[in-house]
Amino acid sequence: MWALGPCRFGLLVFDRVWYDAAEVRPLRDKDGVMVPSQRGFRLDRLKALACWASLACGGCAMSAASNAALPAQHTVIREQLVVHSDFPLPAHHRLLEELTARRRDLQHLLGLPMSDEPIHVYLFESPMQFEEFMRRDHPGFPRRRAFFLETDTTLQVYAQWGDRVAEDLRHEVTHGYLHSVVPNLPLWLDEGLAEYCEVPRGHRGLVWAHLELLLERIRHATWRPDLPRLERIDPGRDMTQEDYAEAWAWVHFLLESGPEPRAILREYLGELRRDGTARPVSARLRERWEQPGEALLAHLEALATEARTVGE
Numbered sequence: 001m002w003a004l005g006p007c008r009f010g011l012l013v014f015d016r017v018w019y020d021a022a023e024v025r026p027l028r029d030k031d032g033v034m035v036p037s038q039r040g041f042r043l044d045r046l047k048a049l050a051c052w053a054s055l056a057c058g059g060c061a062m063s064a065a066s067n068a069a070l071p072a073q074h075t076v077i078r079e080q081l082v083v084h085s086d087f088p089l090p091a092h093h094r095l096l097e098e099l100t101a102r103r104r105d106l107q108h109l110l111g112l113p114m115s116d117e118p119i120h121v122y123l124f125e126s127p128m129q130f131e132e133f134m135r136r137d138h139p140g141f142p143r144r145r146a147f148f149l150e151t152d153t154t155l156q157v158y159a160q161w162g163d164r165v166a167e168d169l170r171h172e173v174t175h176g177y178l179h180s181v182v183p184n185l186p187l188w189l190d191e192g193l194a195e196y197c198e199v200p201r202g203h204r205g206l207v208w209a210h211l212e213l214l215l216e217r218i219r220h221a222t223w224r225p226d227l228p229r230l231e232r233i234d235p236g237r238d239m240t241q242e243d244y245a246e247a248w249a250w251v252h253f254l255l256e257s258g259p260e261p262r263a264i265l266r267e268y269l270g271e272l273r274r275d276g277t278a279r280p281v282s283a284r285l286r287e288r289w290e291q292p293g294e295a296l297l298a299h300l301e302a303l304a305t306e307a308r309t310v311g312e
């Protein structure tokens with residue numbers, strides 16, 4: 001949680017901040033346009049304090065000005081989502097339909113209950129308005145198209161309307177759904193699931209860019225799957241593009257390669273939700289496969305073959 005102390009010289013105190021964002025630059029797409037970039041960004045507690053300290057220095061006037069910059073003219077409520085914008089958005093816009101359907105997909109896929117905790121989505125009409133808000137409210141943050149922010153009491157998504165708003169919202173809202181029901185989700189799994197969910201429904205979570213990147217690395221013998229390594233990544237550290245691709249690949253393997261891996265993931269998430277901690281997924285996979293990495297490589301090869309067949 002955070003609290004603003006007495007006016008002017010008050011301190012903003014965070015117990016915990018979680019931040020995730022989509023890059024402004026385009027990612028590598030399936031046509032082979034190579035623009036490698038990090039997909040996300042997280043703030044550790046110190047960085048967050050530094051960002052918010054710049055607000056605190058401005059005192060109440062600055063806070064009031066910043067609040068005014070948030071979209072607030074229109075609000076649409078769809079189940080957990082509370083969507084704020086300064087432009088009218090139909091309550092049954094197909095993007096909102098998809099986002100609410102995704103909540104049920106996650107429940108079905110992962111065996112998780114639904115939460116009624118609101119996820120506030122702030123939609124900016126243009127990149128310029130979004131950037132102006134970011135410059136004033138989050139001056140220390142790098143440029144991003146969208147981001148997810150969690151404190152102990154709120155779940156918020158900030159995004160700009162544009163060509164990639166659907167992909168961004170599918171990704172960031174997935175974080176919101178997950179964080180509202182599962183505590184202490186490991187970074188790799190949080191991002192892997194968000195990546196899996198950022199493609200439109202019906203695509204079975206297939207992210208072409210990640211598949212191509214990993215197949216290329218396999219061809220050049222520059223990458224081997226290593227889930228224990230992903231599990232050790234510090235939550236305060238940025239993941240690389242390759243980390244995102246591998247996190248997606250493990251999630252895709254767990255959800256799409258058969259009932260057994262999916263059951264392993266569901267069991268893990270159930271324990272994490274119940275106890276706040278759980279034995280790592282890698283340890284569970286080793287009980288079933290001597291070399292889980294080989295099983296993942298076989299899954300990626302099968303995906304590539306399937307993709308080639310569809311493309312012919």
Ligand SMILES: [Zn+2]
Nearest residue numbers: 020040191194
């Ligand atoms: Zn993310």
